[in-house]
Amino acid sequence: MSLAPDLIETLARARADLRMGVPVVLNGPKGAALVLAAETLDAQRLADVLALGAAPVLAISARRAETLKARAYDGDLARVILPPDASLSWVLSVADPADDLKTPMKGPLATARDGNAELHRLALTLVKTARLLPAVLVLDLADGPAMAEANHLSLIDAGAAAPHMQEMSPLHPVVNARLPLEVSEAGRLHIFRPEDGGEEHYAVEIGQPRRDAPVLARLHSACFTGDLLGSLKCDCGPQLRGALAQMGAEGAGVLLYLNQEGRGIGLANKMRAYSLQDQGFDTVEANHRLGFEDDERDFRIGAEILKRMGFASVRLLTNNPGKIAMMEHCGVAVTERVPLKVGENAHNRAYLATKAAKSGHML
Numbered sequence: 001m002s003l004a005p006d007l008i009e010t011l012a013r014a015r016a017d018l019r020m021g022v023p024v025v026l027n028g029p030k031g032a033a034l035v036l037a038a039e040t041l042d043a044q045r046l047a048d049v050l051a052l053g054a055a056p057v058l059a060i061s062a063r064r065a066e067t068l069k070a071r072a073y074d075g076d077l078a079r080v081i082l083p084p085d086a087s088l089s090w091v092l093s094v095a096d097p098a099d100d101l102k103t104p105m106k107g108p109l110a111t112a113r114d115g116n117a118e119l120h121r122l123a124l125t126l127v128k129t130a131r132l133l134p135a136v137l138v139l140d141l142a143d144g145p146a147m148a149e150a151n152h153l154s155l156i157d158a159g160a161a162a163p164h165m166q167e168m169s170p171l172h173p174v175v176n177a178r179l180p181l182e183v184s185e186a187g188r189l190h191i192f193r194p195e196d197g198g199e200e201h202y203a204v205e206i207g208q209p210r211r212d213a214p215v216l217a218r219l220h221s222a223c224f225t226g227d228l229l230g231s232l233k234c235d236c237g238p239q240l241r242g243a244l245a246q247m248g249a250e251g252a253g254v255l256l257y258l259n260q261e262g263r264g265i266g267l268a269n270k271m272r273a274y275s276l277q278d279q280g281f282d283t284v285e286a287n288h289r290l291g292f293e294d295d296e297r298d299f300r301i302g303a304e305i306l307k308r309m310g311f312a313s314v315r316l317l318t319n320n321p322g323k324i325a326m327m328e329h330c331g332v333a334v335t336e337r338v339p340l341k342v343g344e345n346a347h348n349r350a351y352l353a354t355k356a357a358k359s360g361h362m363l
């Protein structure tokens with residue numbers, strides 16, 4: 001019997017390490033690497049890594065590389081070679097586009113053709129799922145397990161971990177309780193917890209929707225700024241309240257509140273995107289400059305919660321065809337799309353137009 005953490009638990013621990021600026025070791029069949037998130041690197045750790053002698057690279061996504069005019073030799077991945085005098089501010093300026101316009105002359109950046117793409121890709125996925133900028137300092141190691149043991153670092157079996165990164169963590173119901181709401185006194189809040197230490201997600205059930213008929217449903221993605229603060233930059237607050245009001249009026253429905261803030265990039269990165277939008281980039285361009293895809297959400301979570309609650313088909317409140325396709329793909333039938341057009345204003349008009357033009361949202 002072993003009390004040691006299993007692979008999924010070690011990955012969760014590694015995400016916490018990376019968020020704190022602690023290195024982790026990835027160990028694969030073709031080699032090992034020491035990995036640090038660029039965003040949480042400090043000058044001392046950079047000096048310590050450089051003192052190890054070997055030359056580290058900064059792995060970034062091809063999206064970020066495109067902005068930096070750096071060649072990505074490995075599809076979605078580029079490895080920027082550190083100049084001999086690389087400083088912490090150089091690393092941060094490659095990782096973070098905040099000052100791209102102020103200091104456009106970062107390059108030309110040299111990128112490496114060779115390297116352990118599997119390890120680099122895994123490292124980037126790890127920092128993304130830790131809601132950090134997709135940029136990692138990677139140093140090839142001769143003996144990964146020895147480095148991990150000597151420094152008490154998390155050691156990840158990369159070959160075993162890689163397939164897990166694409167899988168959705170199993171979710172388990174934790175508790176549900178009555179929650180009278182303004183829209184309906186017959187409200188109930190359910191909490192679901194993933195096994196991988198990730199964010200919990202919620203389901204607000206209104207009334208007692210039948211399980212053998214399509215339920216009025218909404219998959220709402222967390223938006224702290226819109227849902228709580230009444231931000232005018234998006235339409236999330238009015239959509240949240242509009243969906244609940246419609247469920248209250250019909251007497252039944254289910255609203256999933258998925259903790260995938262900022263289309264899955266986290267609130268800090270969403271605020272970075274907002275800052276880029278203030279510099280003139282639209283919502284999609286801002287995500288790309290940061291190194292992310294337009295939309296990093298995983299809607300399988302929504303389908304899974306609906307199925308766990310006994311719903312097989314929905315009347316889905318959305319303007320996003322991607323959500324409909326994903327529900328169908330995951331075995332939840334969408335019998336009707338119910339449009340949810342509320343909350344347009346002078347501040348979000350261009351944002352909504354961009355989503356229609358670039359992300360396929362229905363107007």
Ligand SMILES: Nc1nc2c(ncn2[C@@H]2O[C@H](COP(=O)(O)OP(=O)(O)OP(=O)(O)O)[C@@H](O)[C@H]2O)c(=O)[nH]1
Nearest residue numbers: 221222223234260261262263270273283318319320
């Ligand atoms: N990255 C990023 N996320 C944003 C931005 N504005 C809003 N969000 C997030 O986008 C998510 C809401 O996505 P929407 O595109 O409005 O809606 P949707 O869920 O795809 O589609 P609907 O069902 O039609 O509402 C929330 O998680 C918000 O936090 C932005 O400019 N950048």
Ligand SMILES: [Zn+2]
Nearest residue numbers: 223226234236
């Ligand atoms: Zn919003």
